[in-house]
Amino acid sequence: MRWTPRPRRCPVNGDGSLERLKREGRIVVVGASLAGLRAAETLRDKGFAGSLTIIGDEPYEPYDRPPLSKQVLLGKATADGTSLPRRRSVDATWRLGVPATGLDMPAKRVRLADGDEVPYDRLLIATGVRARPWPREAEAELDGVFVLRTRDDAAALARRLDEGPKRVFVIGAGFTGSEIASACRERGLPVTVAERAAAPLAGALGGVVGAVAAGLHRQHGVDLRCGVMVTALEGDASGRVRAAHLSDGSTVETDVVVVSLGATRNTGWLAGSGLGAGPRGIACDAGCRAFDIRGIVTDDIYVAGDVARSPHALFGYQFLSLEHWGNAVAQAGIAAHNMLSESTDRLPHMWMPAFWSSQFGVNIKSVGVPSLGTEIFISQGLLEEHRFVGVYGYQGRVIGAVAFDHGRWMPFYQELIETTAPFPPPFLTVDRRSEGQQPMDADYPDPSVPTHGPTVTLSGYSPADRRMTFTPAH
Numbered sequence: 001m002r003w004t005p006r007p008r009r010c011p012v013n014g015d016g017s018l019e020r021l022k023r024e025g026r027i028v029v030v031g032a033s034l035a036g037l038r039a040a041e042t043l044r045d046k047g048f049a050g051s052l053t054i055i056g057d058e059p060y061e062p063y064d065r066p067p068l069s070k071q072v073l074l075g076k077a078t079a080d081g082t083s084l085p086r087r088r089s090v091d092a093t094w095r096l097g098v099p100a101t102g103l104d105m106p107a108k109r110v111r112l113a114d115g116d117e118v119p120y121d122r123l124l125i126a127t128g129v130r131a132r133p134w135p136r137e138a139e140a141e142l143d144g145v146f147v148l149r150t151r152d153d154a155a156a157l158a159r160r161l162d163e164g165p166k167r168v169f170v171i172g173a174g175f176t177g178s179e180i181a182s183a184c185r186e187r188g189l190p191v192t193v194a195e196r197a198a199a200p201l202a203g204a205l206g207g208v209v210g211a212v213a214a215g216l217h218r219q220h221g222v223d224l225r226c227g228v229m230v231t232a233l234e235g236d237a238s239g240r241v242r243a244a245h246l247s248d249g250s251t252v253e254t255d256v257v258v259v260s261l262g263a264t265r266n267t268g269w270l271a272g273s274g275l276g277a278g279p280r281g282i283a284c285d286a287g288c289r290a291f292d293i294r295g296i297v298t299d300d301i302y303v304a305g306d307v308a309r310s311p312h313a314l315f316g317y318q319f320l321s322l323e324h325w326g327n328a329v330a331q332a333g334i335a336a337h338n339m340l341s342e343s344t345d346r347l348p349h350m351w352m353p354a355f356w357s358s359q360f361g362v363n364i365k366s367v368g369v370p371s372l373g374t375e376i377f378i379s380q381g382l383l384e385e386h387r388f389v390g391v392y393g394y395q396g397r398v399i400g401a402v403a404f405d406h407g408r409w410m411p412f413y414q415e416l417i418e419t420t421a422p423f424p425p426p427f428l429t430v431d432r433r434s435e436g437q438q439p440m441d442a443d444y445p446d447p448s449v450p451t452h453g454p455t456v457t458l459s460g461y462s463p464a465d466r467r468m469t470f471t472p473a474h
């Protein structure tokens, strides 16, 4: 979505504080990855000449994560060859390999693990998410059990795949788990995938599209087990994983397990700070300004990327948490702009959620929030051919769309979502192959049953959500 700010009617910076900030202020960015880097570049683009400090707990300069589950596992790129291209040089003090451990909001200081404190005039938090680990610690530590979020994770997993394991066992068939299974099959490795839901990708795209994804897995030789939970991982005497036990009583012998159970937001370091941060992320307004725990917006702390959750006008002002590459870039740009702007010049972050994945030779693209949809209508192509567009409807309007090998149509569907077009869409498309078909139940799993979740999480209050209770303090 585009937003054109109205021309300024009155002079700004009456007290000159903004100009002073731009000239000699101190900006600190916590999280040295995609959102942190893009924000830093934008700050310098916009003329920020003060001191810029970028703090990252990983020892590396910003790198790109999407290739980690694709090219790197396929051996087409190395984990250390994924550095993010720079849009411009960024004059900054990089504090890499040092986690931020605390935030003193009144004193405007970030505490670091090495004991240092870094003062700021404006702070951007872009600490992203981390892989949810296997919950049983002793089993998670077995040799051969992996997660995939970081460059180190990818390098270690790729090395193990090079050794030619007997079988790779993937727990969770969301996007990352499915991509891992796909890469392993492409390498000719035997793969078993266990998923608690009825189909892969069901949390993100519903059961109708999930059934197509299941077909893809099986067609490519994956031993796919749905509707089961992994109850235990078993190691041998040397501490190396040897088997996984499933809730249906079966056992799968394996020497590599990849735990792909979604992500946890990196907000632990903000505990007790007074910022509105928790397991669902850091709440912020549409201008990326963080809320404190009282729900009052801060003026000097901004949030961007996977760790943020912010309201979106197109989706009923629900707070959206998006684990999407494009969102991190767009939100970082808006946050950086707003950090250096008077309130009348600030921009809202109204990026249209969009996501891509490639697995089993199919390019998957989605726009909008399919997981908000209750119905799906196949508007182009055919499910059986694995080449189609599914449009998602919610309360009589188009809310999202997904394309399997039909990505070039996504801008068209994006416009339908932006213009709140009626559902089912009334148009005829060039390759409508599904004449006579009606919208059907999108078949999302019961949200109260934990499964691999969508990469878009609606984390605001919905009046339809009867599980929440409002308890006033007085």
Ligand SMILES: Cc1cc2nc3c(=O)[nH]c(=O)nc-3n(C[C@H](O)[C@H](O)[C@H](O)COP(=O)(O)OP(=O)(O)OC[C@H]3O[C@@H](n4cnc5c(N)ncnc54)[C@H](O)[C@@H]3O)c2cc1C
Pocket: 030, 031, 032, 033, 034, 035, 036, 055, 056, 057, 058, 064, 065, 066, 067, 068, 069, 098, 099, 100, 101, 126, 127, 128, 129, 130, 148, 149, 150, 176, 266, 269, 304, 305, 306, 307, 322, 323, 324, 325, 326, 328, 354, 355, 356, 357, 358
């Ligand atoms: C394997 C994989 C495949 C993906 N594929 C796709 C895809 O196909 N399409 C798509 O749209 N998206 C994809 N994504 C998602 C995309 O990579 C993310 O949306 C993006 O990386 C978000 O960027 P970010 O900067 O917000 O967070 P992150 O990239 O998570 O970066 C946050 C950084 O902050 C650091 N940090 C955390 N806590 C602290 C602390 N206390 N102090 C200092 N530093 C801290 C973290 O270690 C990390 O380096 C994929 C992600 C993964 C892992």
